[in-house]
Amino acid sequence: MNRSAKAVSAALAIAGLAWAGQQAFALGAEGTLAFDANQAYRGERPDLTPYRDALLARAAHSSDPSIHELSGIALARSPVDGNLAPALEQLKRAIALRPVSPYTWADLAAQEYRSGDTGPDFEKALVNAVRLGPYEPAVQATAADFGLAVIDEVSPAARDAIDLSVARGLAREPKVFMQIAERRGRLDVACRHLAGSTRQGDAKWIQTCNSMEATS
Secondary structure (H helix, E strand, O other): OOOOHHHHHHHHHHHHEEEEEEHHHHHHHHHHHHHHHHHOOOOOOOHHHHHHHHHHHOOOOOHHHHHHHHHHHHHHHHOOOOHHHHHHHHHHHHHHHHOOOHHHHHHHHHHHOOOOOOOHHHHHHHHHHHHHHOOOOHHHHHHHHHHHOOOOOOOOOHHHHHHHHOOOOOOOOHHHHHHHHHHHOOHHHHHHHOOOOOOOOOOHHHHHHHHHHHHH
């Protein structure tokens, strides 16, 4: 993984952990259980594996969307084969219970992409994430990251949502979103918006975009 990719991954991870921590605080004991399980699934705390199983057992009988969402995130981040399908199931259950959460829609879009499904379900999740989380950098970053990978293959509505996520991201975190676009090989999409950003980032990206424009 190159330096740019590492920087993007780190930025997304920090944003995700911050949100998970907020959920843990809001959920009290169950949230702590979920947060610990999330660490266990990501391999950071192998000693916490029992929390993972306890969380899934709790989710099986829970009507709390946050429990299902955190279960889905924990499963999705697990290195164990076969966890993606149950992760999608947990995230869809969370959305059925709370369809207005942009984070859940973004997580679902990410897992649909990783499962190889970039059809209608992926597009719906991506569009809803962008629409519901206009001021959530982590949501917009997820939409930009996975959306730019398939922007030429999706419907006009999904393409517009991806473009909007890039524009919003550049207005807040130009360096991070330019790195995402570079990693996905779609600097052309990002450069269209960089000139209008109030925080244009470092000179490298401005020069890169100017060079692309000069040679196009």
